[in-house]
Amino acid sequence: MIPNPKISLVTPVYNEAGNIDSFIEELIPVLEKLDPGFEIIAVDDGSTDQTFEKLKTHHNRDKRVKIIRLRGNFGQTAAFSAGFNYARGETIITIDADLQNDPADIPAMIDKLNEGYDIVSGWRFDRKDNFLTRKLPSMIANKIISWTTKVYLHDYGCSLKAFHSDVIKNIKLYGEMHRFIPAIASWMGVKVAEMKVNHRPRLAGVSKYGIGRTIRVLLDLITVKFLLSYSTSPIQIFGLIGMISGVAGFALGALLTIQRFFFEMPLSNRPALLLAVMLIFIGVQFVSIGLLAEMQSRTYHESQSKPTYVIKNILD
Secondary structure, three states: OOOOOOEEEEEEEOOOOOOHHHHHHHHHHHHHHHOOOOEEEEEEOOOOOOHHHHHHHHHHHOOOEEEEEOOOOOOHHHHHHHHHHHOOOOEEEEOOOOOOEOHHHHHHHHHHHOOOOOEEEEEEOOOOOOHHHHHHHHHHHHHHHHHHHOOOOOOOOOOOEEEEHHHHOOOOOOOOHHHHHHHHHHHHOOOEEEEEEOEOOOOOOOOOOOHHHHHHHHHHHHHHHHHHHHOOOOHHHHHHHHHHHHHHHHHHHHHHHHHHHHHOOOOOOOHHHHHHHHHHHHHHHHHHHHHHHHHHHHHHHHHOOOOOOOOOOOOO
């Protein structure tokens, strides 16, 4: 029986025919020094060029190069998820195949992981990308993500990361959430480290990132914040909004009532009356949504026997 590798490297690949040969050839010597039984899991995310054929050549030459070929272009998050599900190593490395991430940084990341961290995230300190279209939107997004999730990283978008497999295999990814893995994992009480890594200019192919992706990331951030803070108790957010709205509506209604009965002020032409009624209805609706979300949350956890906690170890 072939033993499981100590290191699994997952790389999503989409139309990288110009880079894939150099990438694999640069990667193998680095991984060999760390674990001769390593595995490279290249997830072909529906490439339309010669990427798959080139990957297949490397697979035929070295069976440690595994290929998962998706039927279509499902996106980077789905490709990472497929790779994580297939990976067998104790340590899982992620990296882009465009040669902008430097494989030579991998040993240092694993050393950092072995210091007692659960996740080590790369920081492209000297990033070789266009400032206005890539670096500036990324800087803004990183600040917002760090402030919202309370997991402070300089570079959420860097694909070069190292994980303990028990951490990454307990995370379900959707949308553009692969970049939020450190934040999503924070509810488990994981230790996250960040280290500076080399970043190189792209020499072949074209970038798959754009300003539109930054917008989608920020929208996914709303989901991540909800999952981190309120997934097991949604009534706390919906109920709070409902109570504030309802109390404000009742207070405004009481004020209008006093003005009408004690000061004989007419209400027929006052928008405040409609506002009070609207606030009360909004309050009732948000509380109702919170209660429905509570029932859905319990169904979600209980139907899958999904725990609301994660055990690190037990000393019995």
